[in-house]
Amino acid sequence: MRTYQQHPSSFRDPSGFVFESAGKLYRQINLSYARHYESLMSSGLYHLLTTQGWMISHQEVESDTNASSARFKTIMPQFIPFITYPYEWIFEQLQDAALLTLKVMKTAMDHNMILKDATPYNIQFVGAQAVFIDTLSFENYDELQPWIAYRQFCETFYFPLLVEQYTGLEIHKVFAAYPEGIDASTTASLLPGKARFNIGNWLHVYLSASFSGKERQSKIEFNRRKLERIMQDLHQRITSLKPRTKSKSHWKNYYAESILNNKYLSHKQEVISGLLRKIDPHSAIDLGCNEGIFSKMLAKSVSMVVAVDSDAPSVSNLYSEAKKDRLNIIPLCVDLANPPGDAGFYNSERKSFTNRISFDLVLALALVHHLCIGKNLPLEKVADFLSLTRRWLIIEYVPPGDEKVLELARNKPALLDDYTEDTFLRSFQRYFTVTDEQAIRGSERKLFLLDKK
Amino acid sequence: MTCAFYLYIDPGSGSYLVQMIIAAVLGGLFFFKNIWWKIKAFFTRSKPNPSTKKKE
Numbered sequence: 351m352r353t354y355q356q357h358p359s360s361f362r363d364p365s366g367f368v369f370e371s372a373g374k375l376y377r378q379i380n381l382s383y384a385r386h387y388e389s390l391m392s393s394g395l396y397h398l399l400t401t402q403g404w405m406i407s408h409q410e411v412e413s414d415t416n417a418s419s420a421r422f423k424t425i426m427p428q429f430i431p432f433i434t435y436p437y438e439w440i441f442e443q444l445q446d447a448a449l450l451t452l453k454v455m456k457t458a459m460d461h462n463m464i465l466k467d468a469t470p471y472n473i474q475f476v477g478a479q480a481v482f483i484d485t486l487s488f489e490n491y492d493e494l495q496p497w498i499a500y501r502q503f504c505e506t507f508y509f510p511l512l513v514e515q516y517t518g519l520e521i522h523k524v525f526a527a528y529p530e531g532i533d534a535s536t537t538a539s540l541l542p543g544k545a546r547f548n549i550g551n552w553l554h555v556y557l558s559a560s561f562s563g564k565e566r567q568s569k570i571e572f573n574r575r576k577l578e579r580i581m582q583d584l585h586q587r588i589t590s591l592k593p594r595t596k597s598k599s600h601w602k603n604y605y606a607e608s609i610l611n612n613k614y615l616s617h618k619q620e621v622i623s624g625l626l627r628k629i630d631p632h633s634a635i636d637l638g639c640n641e642g643i644f645s646k647m648l649a650k651s652v653s654m655v656v657a658v659d660s661d662a663p664s665v666s667n668l669y670s671e672a673k674k675d676r677l678n679i680i681p682l683c684v685d686l687a688n689p690p691g692d693a694g695f696y697n698s699e700r701k702s703f704t705n706r707i708s709f710d711l712v713l714a715l716a717l718v719h720h721l722c723i724g725k726n727l728p729l730e731k732v733a734d735f736l737s738l739t740r741r742w743l744i745i746e747y748v749p750p751g752d753e754k755v756l757e758l759a760r761n762k763p764a765l766l767d768d769y770t771e772d773t774f775l776r777s778f779q780r781y782f783t784v785t786d787e788q789a790i791r792g793s794e795r796k797l798f799l800l801d802k803k
Numbered sequence: 804m805t806c807a808f809y810l811y812i813d814p815g816s817g818s819y820l821v822q823m824i825i826a827a828v829l830g831g832l833f834f835f836k837n838i839w840w841k842i843k844a845f846f847t848r849s850k851p852n853p854s855t856k857k858k859e
Contacts, residue, residue, distance in 0.1 A: 496826075501818035549832075553825045561821050576826035583829055 358698040395461035436470040437525035441593035447473040448507035468503035478672035505531030534558035613792035631710035638717035642668035660685040687725040712739035723758040729777040737781035743800040
């Protein structure tokens, strides 16, 4: 009888599979992959990649949990606290993931190995640092062959970045529409005419587009220098890309420009830091994080913080700060009114955003009016949604008379009828007990600390 | 009809010829850049070097 559970996202690669046993994740390496795995470990590549922090480490375990005849070895990979996907990333995250993939590939080539696949799904974030997670992606290098994963690399890294740079279509939206990347012909049709005047685009996009579906495996010989040149070219081009949306944030300077004065902000920080001392959570998610003032505050005492906002430029600012200061924050771009669902084959390869959330604390500051008035969601539904916390919820109640609420309700005043403190409390008390309640000075707003029933 | 046939080609194999051409073009660019650097180096070398001049 099987005592292990094969992970639902792990069946595409014949080299092995991930499985769960007694609450821990393991990875079986199959006999067919044995010689590549031996090269990875003995060439010094594994050692270099893991000591640099570019790839997750693993331990070999003596496991007889699965009696598979294909088994060569079983490893226990380093634990990744929170799994994210490119349809939740911003431009810079995909860019860093691309550059890391190229760096890993270059290092592998120096050790006579290559990456047999290159997709953002092989990259995860620990804090704001990208890390390569697929130990079974390496293969022995045959110098006469070009890079087998070149096309996949372009479709899932380079082309989406180009599309955002030229059209402003954001990465998370590109991947929502094209979860496996955009092919060259589609990219060519999305890019504006001026993109043709760039030799990089001409080579990697338009040339590939004109060849798509018209060739078979070539017998012409390749060599190491040629491949290194392509790698270097991709590296230079990707490094110089910039998101076009950078200057168009709705939320930048939200605190600086709004009537929400300094008194309000400093008192809000004071109250929240008091509450944090009281509940001392180990993990937290900041929903509607804006530029992350409170995520950064959380990161000082909480070991794992995820910060979510639907405004890419705000997330981008937080990401660059978290990356620079090595903060324990994973910034993500997610629209909470329409978060990513279960995806992949059988809807089971990648869990929905909501199903991945399991945090001691959910922080929902200045969020509830955006969901209720901005997105027409009833308070009962919002309360139900926020009960996905493991235990605590810190929520800011923004009263109907608030300037921001009136702004949102300008064209739909009817929504204000049900938006009262009474309904708010009644809705949340269905799922929570009110532990603390404090008015924020300099405003009519209130902070509630709620404990899940 | 032919279009439908090509849809079934393994995605991994489709980029070989493209990579050959890209490598060739990049090689060519590298070649010309090299010549350019040599020409530049020739003219900068022919000028008196300020640092050596000082020492003299």
